[in-house]
Amino acid sequence: MTPKDEPLIGSILSEDEIWSCTTCGACEAECPIFIEYIDKIVDLRRGMVDEGLVPQSLQKPLKALEKRGNPWGKMEKKRAEWTKTLPETCDVKLFENGDEAQTLYFVDSITSYDDRMQNIARATACLLSAAGEDFGILGKDEKDSGNEIRRFGEEMLFQDIKFQNTEAILGTGVTKIITADPLP
Ligand code: SF4
Known part of the structure; x- marks a missing residue:
């Protein structure tokens, strides 16, 4: 399976990684090449919520x-x-x-x-x-x-x-x- 075919959630990023970010912004503030990343994490969460994949602790x-x-x-x-x-x-x-x-x-x-x-x-x-x-x-x-x-x-x-x-x-x-x- 090539990286392109791999599912993003559960393979490239674990569910735990997706829910661990507090969206504090520190990584974006410090990134020397201005990679924007937080909105993508939140978008992934939106997709997971739509699929009913909400962690037990948040339900x-x-x-x-x-x-x-x-x-x-x-x-x-x-x-x-x-x-x-x-x-x-x-x-x-x-x-x-x-x-x-x-x-x-x-x-x-x-x-x-x-x-x-x-x-x-x-x-x-x-x-x-x-x-x-x-x-x-x-x-x-x-x-x-x-x-x-x-x-x-x-x-x-x-x-x-x-x-x-x-x-x-x-x-x-x-x-x-x-x-x-x-x-x-
Ligand atoms: S925004 Fe960046 S620094 Fe803050 S918790 Fe998420 S990944 Fe970590």
Whole structure:
């Protein structure tokens, strides 16, 4: 069998190699002859996802993202729970309650749900409050930013979540977005 006839996946590249890349970009940044490689890895993953070749470890978080908009499958209504322990001086508006504001603070999943990361959300909210920013959060209407979903090659799910976030954001009428987790 010539190299041309060999299947790319499982022969030239192992499945493990394809899923091991974190798409950090370090290799492309350092490559002296500017070989671009990451988009091809992500394309290979898209093809594998289409064929149902998703690693076991990714199946559960991807299902949870599809169902609940976060990789742990936590309830949407708990997305804004971190706001309940804010000091009285911090005022966070909730668009899901019909509040209006000029700026959206897009919190994203890990900062919304993870006990330690919630401190980032609380600190950001207090900082914005102290600076006099008129801002609010989407709460249960916010979905994951989709960055990892896209890197995993689940393009359809990414587009779906992006659409839901876009609709929710457009519905608020905000003119600015602040986030620590940029939307892809
Ligand atoms: S982008 Fe390059 S350096 Fe980063 S994990 Fe993938 S192969 Fe490694």
